[in-house]
Amino acid sequence: MLLQLNTKSTLSKKDQVRETLAQNILDGLFEPGSRLPSCREIATQLDVSRNTAVSAYRSLIDDGLVAAFERSGYFVSDHIPRNLIEDTKDPRRKTSKTANPVNLAKRCEKNGRLPADLAVVERPENWYDYPYPFISSQIESALFPITEWRECSRLALSRKSLSLWASDFSYDDSYELVKQIRQRLLPRRGVFAKDNEILVTLGTQQALYLVASLLGGRGKKVAMEDPGYPDARNIFNFTFENIKYIPVDEGGMCVDKQLADCDLVYTTPSHQYPTMVTMTMEQRKKLLNRAHKHDFIILEDDYESEINYATKPSPAIKALDENGRVIYMGSLSKSLSPGLRLGYMVANADFIEQARALRGLMIRHPPLVTQHTAALFIGFGHHDALMRRVRPVLKNRWHVMLESLDKYLPDIRRYATFGGTSVLLQAPAHVHTFDLARKLRDKGVVIEACAPCFSKPDAGKNYFRLGLSTIATDRIDQGVELILETLNEFEA
Amino acid sequence: MLLQLNTKSTLSKKDQVRETLAQNILDGLFEPGSRLPSCREIATQLDVSRNTAVSAYRSLIDDGLVAAFERSGYFVSDHIPRNLIEDTKDPRRKTSKTANPVNLAKRCEKNGRLPADLAVVERPENWYDYPYPFISSQIESALFPITEWRECSRLALSRKSLSLWASDFSYDDSYELVKQIRQRLLPRRGVFAKDNEILVTLGTQQALYLVASLLGGRGKKVAMEDPGYPDARNIFNFTFENIKYIPVDEGGMCVDKQLADCDLVYTTPSHQYPTMVTMTMEQRKKLLNRAHKHDFIILEDDYESEINYATKPSPAIKALDENGRVIYMGSLSKSLSPGLRLGYMVANADFIEQARALRGLMIRHPPLVTQHTAALFIGFGHHDALMRRVRPVLKNRWHVMLESLDKYLPDIRRYATFGGTSVLLQAPAHVHTFDLARKLRDKGVVIEACAPCFSKPDAGKNYFRLGLSTIATDRIDQGVELILETLNEFEA
Numbered sequence: 001m002l003l004q005l006n007t008k009s010t011l012s013k014k015d016q017v018r019e020t021l022a023q024n025i026l027d028g029l030f031e032p033g034s035r036l037p038s039c040r041e042i043a044t045q046l047d048v049s050r051n052t053a054v055s056a057y058r059s060l061i062d063d064g065l066v067a068a069f070e071r072s073g074y075f076v077s078d079h080i081p082r083n084l085i086e087d088t089k090d091p092r093r094k095t096s097k098t099a100n101p102v103n104l105a106k107r108c109e110k111n112g113r114l115p116a117d118l119a120v121v122e123r124p125e126n127w128y129d130y131p132y133p134f135i136s137s138q139i140e141s142a143l144f145p146i147t148e149w150r151e152c153s154r155l156a157l158s159r160k161s162l163s164l165w166a167s168d169f170s171y172d173d174s175y176e177l178v179k180q181i182r183q184r185l186l187p188r189r190g191v192f193a194k195d196n197e198i199l200v201t202l203g204t205q206q207a208l209y210l211v212a213s214l215l216g217g218r219g220k221k222v223a224m225e226d227p228g229y230p231d232a233r234n235i236f237n238f239t240f241e242n243i244k245y246i247p248v249d250e251g252g253m254c255v256d257k258q259l260a261d262c263d264l265v266y267t268t269p270s271h272q273y274p275t276m277v278t279m280t281m282e283q284r285k286k287l288l289n290r291a292h293k294h295d296f297i298i299l300e301d302d303y304e305s306e307i308n309y310a311t312k313p314s315p316a317i318k319a320l321d322e323n324g325r326v327i328y329m330g331s332l333s334k335s336l337s338p339g340l341r342l343g344y345m346v347a348n349a350d351f352i353e354q355a356r357a358l359r360g361l362m363i364r365h366p367p368l369v370t371q372h373t374a375a376l377f378i379g380f381g382h383h384d385a386l387m388r389r390v391r392p393v394l395k396n397r398w399h400v401m402l403e404s405l406d407k408y409l410p411d412i413r414r415y416a417t418f419g420g421t422s423v424l425l426q427a428p429a430h431v432h433t434f435d436l437a438r439k440l441r442d443k444g445v446v447i448e449a450c451a452p453c454f455s456k457p458d459a460g461k462n463y464f465r466l467g468l469s470t471i472a473t474d475r476i477d478q479g480v481e482l483i484l485e486t487l488n489e490f491e492a
Numbered sequence: 493m494l495l496q497l498n499t500k501s502t503l504s505k506k507d508q509v510r511e512t513l514a515q516n517i518l519d520g521l522f523e524p525g526s527r528l529p530s531c532r533e534i535a536t537q538l539d540v541s542r543n544t545a546v547s548a549y550r551s552l553i554d555d556g557l558v559a560a561f562e563r564s565g566y567f568v569s570d571h572i573p574r575n576l577i578e579d580t581k582d583p584r585r586k587t588s589k590t591a592n593p594v595n596l597a598k599r600c601e602k603n604g605r606l607p608a609d610l611a612v613v614e615r616p617e618n619w620y621d622y623p624y625p626f627i628s629s630q631i632e633s634a635l636f637p638i639t640e641w642r643e644c645s646r647l648a649l650s651r652k653s654l655s656l657w658a659s660d661f662s663y664d665d666s667y668e669l670v671k672q673i674r675q676r677l678l679p680r681r682g683v684f685a686k687d688n689e690i691l692v693t694l695g696t697q698q699a700l701y702l703v704a705s706l707l708g709g710r711g712k713k714v715a716m717e718d719p720g721y722p723d724a725r726n727i728f729n730f731t732f733e734n735i736k737y738i739p740v741d742e743g744g745m746c747v748d749k750q751l752a753d754c755d756l757v758y759t760t761p762s763h764q765y766p767t768m769v770t771m772t773m774e775q776r777k778k779l780l781n782r783a784h785k786h787d788f789i790i791l792e793d794d795y796e797s798e799i800n801y802a803t804k805p806s807p808a809i810k811a812l813d814e815n816g817r818v819i820y821m822g823s824l825s826k827s828l829s830p831g832l833r834l835g836y837m838v839a840n841a842d843f844i845e846q847a848r849a850l851r852g853l854m855i856r857h858p859p860l861v862t863q864h865t866a867a868l869f870i871g872f873g874h875h876d877a878l879m880r881r882v883r884p885v886l887k888n889r890w891h892v893m894l895e896s897l898d899k900y901l902p903d904i905r906r907y908a909t910f911g912g913t914s915v916l917l918q919a920p921a922h923v924h925t926f927d928l929a930r931k932l933r934d935k936g937v938v939i940e941a942c943a944p945c946f947s948k949p950d951a952g953k954n955y956f957r958l959g960l961s962t963i964a965t966d967r968i969d970q971g972v973e974l975i976l977e978t979l980n981e982f983e984a
Binding site: 002004006023024027028029031101102103104105107108110114115116117118146149150153154157158182183187188189190192194202203205206209214215217231234235238263297315319322323324325327340341347348350351353354356357358360361362363364365366367369370 | 494496498515516519520521523593594595596597599600602606607608609610638641642645646649650674675679680681682684686694695697698701706707709723726727730755789807811814815816817819832833839840842843845846848849850852853854855856857858859861862
């Protein structure tokens with residue numbers, strides 16, 4: 001370790017050594033019980049006498065930070081005094097004290113906005129510890145074929161394939177994964193693409209960011225659904241000059257002349273986020289016709305397309321697109337695992353070329369090992385098997401959920417939907433769902449308050465979402481009953 | 493598969509079916525030898541009569557695209573006529589024909605520039621097939637402890653840790669990896685940081701893109717070394733309004749009043765890219781003082797910091813920084829594997845918070861499985877062991893290289909360096925190193941022409957780089973001799 005003394009310190013050499021060691025112990029760089037450098041090492045490294053080092057250690061022993069053992073040397077104390085560690089124990093503890101700290105964050109402002117100020121739907125990080133976790137878009141650990149994934153990962157990490165994954169120079173994706181996407185996934189959505197019309201991304205999130213960075217800019221306008229996906233709004237805020245919010249009805253995003261002056265229209269037709277409404281075929285065709293007429297581009301986020309219970313999935317808008325007006329985004333993160341962060345984008349080759357170059361500047365490419373593993377996983381049929389296993393479970397939960405809602409919350413408004421991993425509900429106007437969510441957590445129930453999905457959070461303050469991804473089927477009824485009970489605690 | 497007919501087609505139904513199937517076969521969606529949908533399935537899906545389907549298949553058989561087997565059905569022909577597949581065999585084949593294609597790429601222009609037009613140092617993708625691959629910044633497959641990595645990967649993928657890697661909601665990094673970076677990697681560079689001052693990134697590339705996006709913008713100016721890292725220039729072109737190019741001498745980036753009006757100064761002090769020159773301590777202190785005086789931020793890219801043969805590594809500039817003026821970037825991609833894409837950034841907590849939020853918008857977070865695997869790999873000591881194994885090999889190659897250069901190319905200018913995985917050379921003015929590289933490939937030698945590293949490529953047209961990462965030590969001498977031989981073919 002390269003220990004260093006503070007060159008501007010006015011302390012004695014001994015106290016400088018003591019301060020440096022104490023700081024490193026308190027910062028957790030030397031862990032309790034671990035051996036510290038010998039006096040000789042300290043003397044050499046910090047250019048002080050051995051006596052100075054001995055005397056610094058003596059003070060640290062008095063402070064309770066260090067323990068000395070005869071003939072073994074110095075060790076970090078196992079019982080560091082509480083008052084000394086107080087502020088370092090907090091993982092969100094303050095930054096180190098600096099002489100005259102520069103305010104770097106201030107320099108990151110764009111149009112008066114900071115990236116960290118953006119809206120997100122909140123849920124507790126340890127949601128899986130709650131008995132009634134109504135969470136959406138998550139994988140359920142018990143259903144994931146981990147043995148199969150590990151087997152694919154092992155094969156992907158073979159020495160034979162090392163030349164493949166050791167390379168960081170090319171911007172190309174795993175040929176095998178692109179093939180699986182082209183042959184197995186896209187045709188189910190009615191989309192037929194060539195290799196150079198497909199780009200692998202780090203989840204849908206990255207596809208969205210790439211498209212927004214490429215097509216956004218000064219004077220550019222994007223339209224999105226309201227309510228809609230909060231991270232899309234966050235990204236557009238950072239990349240477009242204007243956002244136009246378009247209402248959603250039972251047929252999906254409303255398509256009318258409002259879209260005329262937009263450069264890009266972002267939509268989630270399979271299951272509208274967060275209402276889960278499916279856009280009608282009629283509406284899809286109307287949207288494409290508008291795109292031709294007003295010369296805008298459609299960004300189709302095929303959210304939860306494969307998860308339908310009541311009807312067959314409709315083909316993607318991209319399947320109807322004959323002029324390359326539609327940029328299509330799909331996700332493997334939802335079906336495989338969100339932690340893997342894999343998605344894909346389909347568009348004309350000339351656009352994919354630009355998106356690939358920009359992705360290259362941002363991250364080169366999504367890790368090839370993960371791509372390769374996913375290709376094997378899909379190729380061996382594990383992905384299809386997983387979907388076959390998950391769908392009936394979700395379908396059953398969905399029906400149980402609707403029954404429970406009919407039973408306990410018949411007056412609560414909900415949208416008519418065919419599927420998806422959640423149900424959006426509108427509580428009475430006097431109920432703030434942030435408060436509802438907080439109260440419910442005390443009873444072990446996790447729900448998602450949906451105000452952040454609305455362009456005007458106030459308009460959505462009484463909306464909440466019940467997710468089906470992680471709740472045990474036999475707990476749904478009781479969970480919904482607890483929601484009714486808690487709703488009744490709010491006074492009109 | 494959702495087959496679809498072209499609704500606007502003026503062809504007969506039969507020929508529409510024929511066209512659709514042919515297109516899909518030629519696009520490779522149905523592979524040679526694979527079974528095609530039955531006439532009944534075609535009839536149902538495309539809403540045509542069975543006779544139409546039979547007649548379409550008859551034409552496809554005549555075309556040589558389909559083979560029929562009595563009582564087994566229709567299959568894609570194993571011998572598709574060459575003239576039909578010609579343009580689909582090329583991986584860079586043209587986009588599908590569309591009725592009236594929209595020029596999406598044109599809409600991606602920013603200040604008249606497109607992401608795909610940017611400069612890169614070229615090398616053949618199959619460099620490992622050449623007998624003399626003088627390649628830099630790559631891992632050598634033979635040295636990588638693949639068994640250990642697979643073991644760590646297996647542990648990271650255990651069902652117990654599934655709750656960790658299945659989550660995509662949090663923007664946090666793997667706590668274990670951050671701890672390893674904080675305790676094991678940074679102290680060697682003299683950098684002591686807290687958890688909230690560290691961000692894991694997808695390679696240094698992402699750290700660079702994040703910092704440039706956060707601190708760049710309208711009216712902002714960045715300084716970088718010339719010659720310098722081409723992708724840094726590409727990223728700054730996309731994110732800053734102005735780039736100032738700063739010359740490099742034997743002491744590293746020149747530090748003078750030119751930097752006064754910059755917002756950000758990007759530098760590679762450990763080994764300057766591509767000269768490999770190490771910035772002197774004096775120069776580092778001068779740079780920090782300038783940063784205070786002129787209120788700019790330093791972005792320190794600690795490129796190949798651990799790979800020094802002739803002297804001990806100097807502490808990072810970040811180690812001297814008391815005010816949070818330095819943003820530090822380190823890479824695990826180089827030492828572990830470029831295919832894994834892992835790096836990290838160190839800065840004041842307020843800046844890391846913004847960078848984390850922007851990273852969240854772009855990709856949420858680097859895959860947690862990979863982070864977790866890397867944490868175990870470092871924690872078990874495999875990373876240190878790898879570095880101990882790689883360093884003497886590289887050191888030996890470096891000395892052999894210098895000897896060969898003294899022997900064959902004594903008049904060729906080179907910078908005085910202490911290490912790194914490459915040596916930059918300046919051929920005589922009349923030699924264009926792109927041509928040299930092309931001629932050498934025919935003799936099995938791969939070198940990297942370095943014009944793309946220069947702000948004015950013409951000024952660098954006679955520079956080239958010899959990498960040490962992948963060349964077998966006993967081939968260096970002969971490789972350099974081949975270079976001399978080929979240089980002599982150029983007429984002054």
